Amino acid sequence: METDWSVSMNGHETEMRTARQNEIQQKLESKELLNRFGFAFNTVDTEAVRRAIGDLLYAVGEDPCRDGLLETPKRVARAYEELVSGYTTDPVELVNNAIYDMDYDDMVIVNDIDYYSLCEHHLLPFVGQAHVAYIPNGKIVGLSKIPRIVDMFSRRLQVQERLTRQIAEFLDEVLEPKGVAVSLTAQHMCSMIRGVKKHNSNLTTSAMIGDFKIDREIRNEFFSQIGRSPSL
Numbered sequence: 001m002e003t004d005w006s007v008s009m010n011g012h013e014t015e016m017r018t019a020r021q022n023e024i025q026q027k028l029e030s031k032e033l034l035n036r037f038g039f040a041f042n043t044v045d046t047e048a049v050r051r052a053i054g055d056l057l058y059a060v061g062e063d064p065c066r067d068g069l070l071e072t073p074k075r076v077a078r079a080y081e082e083l084v085s086g087y088t089t090d091p092v093e094l095v096n097n098a099i100y101d102m103d104y105d106d107m108v109i110v111n112d113i114d115y116y117s118l119c120e121h122h123l124l125p126f127v128g129q130a131h132v133a134y135i136p137n138g139k140i141v142g143l144s145k146i147p148r149i150v151d152m153f154s155r156r157l158q159v160q161e162r163l164t165r166q167i168a169e170f171l172d173e174v175l176e177p178k179g180v181a182v183s184l185t186a187q188h189m190c191s192m193i194r195g196v197k198k199h200n201s202n203l204t205t206s207a208m209i210g211d212f213k214i215d216r217e218i219r220n221e222f223f224s225q226i227g228r229s230p231s232l
Ligand SMILES: [Zn+2]
Pocket: 119, 120, 121, 122, 123, 124, 188, 190, 191
């Protein structure tokens, strides 16, 4: 990274910030981390999706050439580009300019983050809310970035448990905080509209790291802040 020293009023601070950014960037670009968090920088082959959806329409007994379905393969392909855009989000671009040094060691909570994802077993949506908290250890991240981190991992083919874990572990990697807590609720279309049809089935998952894992009081504070009983 190039640094323009002349615009810096406080060269020392700029130097530190740049070194820290380099360190985070290096970590986020490491093969190990990209593999571990399932980043894949190949884009959706929209042509292949169109062909596959045409085949699917035919396979379920529809006429892909009838009026209402003519444009469907194209629409679905476009929808999928968005639904799985999380694989190609650049994590460096997403967070690296929004991490700041700060002496603040109270719990930071962002709750009620709406998200949607696709269940990898049925390719049907699950939608719900994410609640994310961490206890800083010298570094904080811009608050608007947390919903974007949730998006980055939810706009993929997922299972709710892994999604929960990935959000927590990613924050743990970039912030090295004293602890991270993530709780997700979801309604899964695959269980609502098919099979047992438990229409109101709501699945809650959580991931606790560091202080949230070892300290029951801190964990309970998190659950009470998000309006959830600790037993869930
Ligand atoms: Zn499913």
